[in-house]
Amino acid sequence: MAFGSSSLIWFRKGLRIHDNPALDYASKGTAALYPVFIIDPHYMKPDYNAFSPGSSRAGLNRIRFLLESLVDLDSNLKKLGSRLLVLKGEPGEVLFRCLKQWDVKKLCFEYDTEPYYQALDVRVKNGGKPPLTYQSFLKLAGEPSWASSPLMTSRSSLPLVGDHGDCEIFEVPTLKELGYEDTEQEDYLTPFRGGESEALKRLRDSLSDKVGYGFLEFMDRCVFELTCNFANSISLEVNLRTRVKDVNFARLSKREADVVSEWVAKFEKPKGDPSAFLKPATTVLSPYLKFGCLSSRYFYQCLKDVQKIVKKHTSPPVSLVGQLLWRDFFYTVAFGTPNFDQMKNSTICKQIPWNDNDELFAAWREGRTGYPWIDAIMVQLHKWGWMHHLARHCVACFLTRGDLFVHWEKGRDVFERLLIDSDWAINNGNWLWLSCSSFFYQYNRIYSPISFGKKYDPNGNYIRYFLPILKDMPREYIYEPWTAPLSIQTKAKCIIGKDYPKPVVLHDSASKECKRRMGEAYALNKKFNGLVSEEELSSLRKRLEEEDDKKNQVQEVKTKKQKTIDDWMSTK
DNA sequence: AGGACGTTGTCGCA
DNA sequence: TGCGACAACGTCCT
Numbered sequence: 001m002a003f004g005s006s007s008l009i010w011f012r013k014g015l016r017i018h019d020n021p022a023l024d025y026a027s028k029g030t031a032a033l034y035p036v037f038i039i040d041p042h043y044m045k046p047d048y049n050a051f052s053p054g055s056s057r058a059g060l061n062r063i064r065f066l067l068e069s070l071v072d073l074d075s076n077l078k079k080l081g082s083r084l085l086v087l088k089g090e091p092g093e094v095l096f097r098c099l100k101q102w103d104v105k106k107l108c109f110e111y112d113t114e115p116y117y118q119a120l121d122v123r124v125k126n127g128g129k130p131p132l133t134y135q136s137f138l139k140l141a142g143e144p145s146w147a148s149s150p151l152m153t154s155r156s157s158l159p160l161v162g163d164h165g166d167c168e169i170f171e172v173p174t175l176k177e178l179g180y181e182d183t184e185q186e187d188y189l190t191p192f193r194g195g196e197s198e199a200l201k202r203l204r205d206s207l208s209d210k211v212g213y214g215f216l217e218f219m220d221r222c223v224f225e226l227t228c229n230f231a232n233s234i235s236l237e238v239n240l241r242t243r244v245k246d247v248n249f250a251r252l253s254k255r256e257a258d259v260v261s262e263w264v265a266k267f268e269k270p271k272g273d274p275s276a277f278l279k280p281a282t283t284v285l286s287p288y289l290k291f292g293c294l295s296s297r298y299f300y301q302c303l304k305d306v307q308k309i310v311k312k313h314t315s316p317p318v319s320l321v322g323q324l325l326w327r328d329f330f331y332t333v334a335f336g337t338p339n340f341d342q343m344k345n346s347t348i349c350k351q352i353p354w355n356d357n358d359e360l361f362a363a364w365r366e367g368r369t370g371y372p373w374i375d376a377i378m379v380q381l382h383k384w385g386w387m388h389h390l391a392r393h394c395v396a397c398f399l400t401r402g403d404l405f406v407h408w409e410k411g412r413d414v415f416e417r418l419l420i421d422s423d424w425a426i427n428n429g430n431w432l433w434l435s436c437s438s439f440f441y442q443y444n445r446i447y448s449p450i451s452f453g454k455k456y457d458p459n460g461n462y463i464r465y466f467l468p469i470l471k472d473m474p475r476e477y478i479y480e481p482w483t484a485p486l487s488i489q490t491k492a493k494c495i496i497g498k499d500y501p502k503p504v505v506l507h508d509s510a511s512k513e514c515k516r517r518m519g520e521a522y523a524l525n526k527k528f529n530g531l532v533s534e535e536e537l538s539s540l541r542k543r544l545e546e547e548d549d550k551k552n553q554v555q556e557v558k559t560k561k562q563k564t565i566d567d568w569m570s571t572k
Numbered sequence: 573a574g575g576a577c578g579t580t581g582t583c584g585c586a
Numbered sequence: 587t588g589c590g591a592c593a594a595c596g597t598c599c600t
Contacts, residue, residue, distance in 0.1 A: 131598095132596090134578085134579075135578080136600080206575040271580080272580090306575080318579050318580085322579075391581085400600070436595085440595090440596090441578095441594090441595040441596050442593095442595055442596095444582095444593060444595080444596090445580095446582080447582090448582065448583095522595070522596095
């Protein structure tokens with residue numbers, strides 16, 4: 001059946017044509033090339049027991065993103081005289097059958113086998129100890145060998161697809177074909193489209209200081225919705241007008257826009273605005289990197305090109321190159337650390353007696369903590385599968401060491417499922433970071449669920465967009481609606497406790513209690529040099545909870561006394 | 573052993 | 587807008 005030699009490229013991630021070493025290798029010196037993607041029905045089929053629409057492992061937005069990426073990959077392959085062969089079944093089994101039937105001599109898939117990576121592996125193993133700080137990682141890693149070497153970023157053709165015999169080949173399925181109903185609900189449709197073409201467009205736009213891809217189109221919808229939603233808000237109107245003007249300026253301007261980018265050169269991650277959603281403050285290239293629609297090496301070289309042209313630019317860790325290096329930092333530590341994704345039996349994770357309060361956790365997950373800033377971020381996660389990095393910080397801190405003291409692994413699972421860019425090493429690494437379990441230890445620094453968002457977005461436009469129930473709440477109460485007088489709540493058509501929840505905890509007292517618990521937990525870890533037994537941990541948990549109960553009782557008595565006094569006063 | 577440093581806290585003050 | 591106080595962690599390097 002097969003003639004001469006044939007090779008098979010197995011796409012898993014790396015869903016692109018440009019700078020794809022596995023594809024290059026597979027297509028060299030071969031008569032026929034089988035580009036294969038295997039759909040595992042177990043991974044893709046709807047799970048109706050999950051807490052949100054999607055399969056057992058992934059939220060609907062990420063499945064959608066993957067399918068879009070596959071459609072784009074197929075179309076890019078077709079332009080080169082090839083096509084994507086979609087197969088279905090248990091991947092190992094399916095692949096084995098095809099290799100045998102098609103007499104494939106060469107199987108290729110993305111695996112970092114290059115000398116640079118092998119050398120890097122050896123270096124970063126660092127005697128079995130991966131670097132635990134960004135700076136020590138930089139020292140160890142140095143400049144990559146391919147930093148300025150040419151990458152294969154375009155090609156004119158691919159070998160023909162071999163005869164596929166009686167193996168059943170499918171088109172990329174639609175969501176509906178996978179069993180997802182009502183998927184066209186605008187409400188839960190991420191504005192970010194999957195695929196290599198989108199990725200490259202987005203990259204070009206970022207590099208040339210343009211607004212994000214699709215912004216204008218998306219904008220039209222938003223302007224419409226926003227003006228409908230709060231036609232009475234003058235400041236927003238002005239805000240939008242300014243933005244639209246900016247956009248036109250950027251579009252019309254002919255200034256060296258294709259190459260030189262001030263935005264790229266001046267990028268400083270911590271200075272971004274987490275409440276910006278019409279035009280996100282970051283590149284939103286993460287989902288494309290995650291699925292390999294964009295080559296991180298190509299991205300890196302593009303950024304370096306910009307740096308050569310501009311006079312001044314920011315540096316790691318805050319620069320855009322720095323962001324790519326963060327990715328590798330977390331890959332490195334995750335690779336070199338056993339049980340990286342859990343607290344138990346981890347050599348780097350602090351043992352902390354997180355509580356097991358499912359009600360608080362569910363309130364956080366479903367965006368009903370009563371803190372609009374936190375809830376709006378969680379709604380954006382459900383609807384878009386993407387939030388700004390600092391927004392992620394706020395909700396992660398709130399769930400764990402800041403307010404609710406719930407285990408970071410629970411929050412990690414929610415992000416893992418719902419983010420379109422969720423990446424095992426990066427997601428776990430950041431949860432370890434934010435919960436002060438590893439990498440970062442200054443547990444006194446807690447994001448305020450009220451003032452943090454306010455300083456970027458005092459009018460609460462972000463909240464109004466993602467939590468429309470609060471859209472008419474006056475700006476002085478939008479971050480703390482429970483403080484609004486009942487008359488104002490009535491006028492805003494949003495009664496706190498009925499239309500929108502009361503806060504699940506009081507931030508002032510909850511964060512204080514969290515700090516105390518963190519202090520005790522740290523002391524315990526120090527005492528046992530990180531090797532805290534389960535008995536020790538649960539006895540600390542018990543003690544902390546008892547002390548907290550006692551405090552609450554005292555507080556209750558105080559409140560009661562005060563209430564008695566108040567009642568007495570009011571009768572006077 | 574001791575000091576420098578750490579991608580991104582908050583508040584009050586000038 | 588920028589500073590110090592707050593209270594103070596661990597890692598890395600000398």
